[in-house]
């Protein structure tokens with residue numbers, strides 16, 4: 001005789017949690033005893049149960065950056081976005097808005113769309129040809145012999161979407177966090193002048209980093225390691241994240257140059273009515289953000305060896321190439337650099353506890369011609385190199401976290417944003433587990 005299967009079900013018959021209660025309590029304890037100012041304990045980077053909690057509490061609850069409007073310019077264009085156990089279809093509809101659908105067929109669960117991006121009318125599942133409208137309604141299911149089959153009950157599940165300044169965000173929670181409205185109001189005025197609706201993809205790169213998603217985000221929050229980025233250091237001041245009083249002697253000269261470049265950038269921004277002030281709310285709001293406009297070295301236009309423009313066409317209604325970089329970090333999974341001539345978006349999609357997809361997209365003005373207005377190799381060179389270097393750094397840390405000899409180490413002053421990101425993460429998961 002087989003024993004009854006004992007699973008906790010919530011009111012809608014779903015598994016209430018992927019973890020047994022005692023394990024959940026153990027994990028809650030790990031969060032509670034997190035030592036402030038120190039990197040996380042090894043299981044946060046290596047343990048499948050904590051990864052599952054991350055998917056539930058962070059990627060299952062918060063607004064996630066999915067793609068930019070340039071990736072789906074026409075009605076019917078779509079991208080599929082996969083993270084953890086989820087696969088979503090993000091599809092441009094006839095109204096110009098976006099539909100977000102779970103990419104899980106309501107017949108027997110097959111992936112409906114299998115390409116990373118494309119264009120489609122109706123959505124046809126490849127297994128038994130169930131056919132859905134672009135808004136997810138089931139419009140055709142050949143059902144031999146069926147008499148009581150209510151198609152109205154079997155539409156693709158929908159999720160929430162938001163489009164702000166040409167960036168598309170998705171949220172699979174029943175009730176998305178409300179404070180994204182306020183966060184959007186912070187970043188929209190910074191980004192809107194670059195007008196993403198008039199850009200196109202010059203290049204997109206997908207790399208899998210052999211590291212936990214939090215290590216990817218942590219690595220992005222500090223420039224303590226920027227000596228490891230020789231190409232980036234041509235244009236990005238390696239003093240990023242530092243303040244008067246903590247400048248190492250070898251960077252003092254750079255620091256002076258940086259301050260001078262920043263004050264002339266701010267003067268230009270005031271002239272053009274562009275916001276530039278630092279807004280830093282990494283652990284003080286639900287949708288944690290840091291945004292600012294910061295100077296670049298050399299000509300101050302773009303991420304190139306001499307700081308000069310990499311595309312000849314200005315974006316949007318901008319009137320000057322010397323606008324440095326408007327940079328935004330948005331938790332949990334993205335960062336961006338908006339320059340006068342091009343935009344780079346970075347989306348982080350966790351695969352499992354030790355692998356993360358980092359998607360980098362270079363956008364240029366939609367009338368910029370490759371080979372005429374920009375050279376693709378030059379446009380992408382700095383960040384392709386930088387991404388490879390960052391991938392290596394993340395992977396070194398993942399290896400370390402997997403060693404029995406690992407123990408959390410202290411974050412330095414210049415790593416205060418890493419600490420803030422981790423604070424944010426711990427708070428969000430604790431709220432969810434409470």
Ligand code: FES
Pocket residue numbers: 105106107108109110125126127128129130
């Ligand atoms: S699983 Fe999609 S039609 Fe059968």
Ligand SMILES: [Fe+2]
Pocket residue numbers: 219220225226229389390
């Ligand atoms: Fe880096």
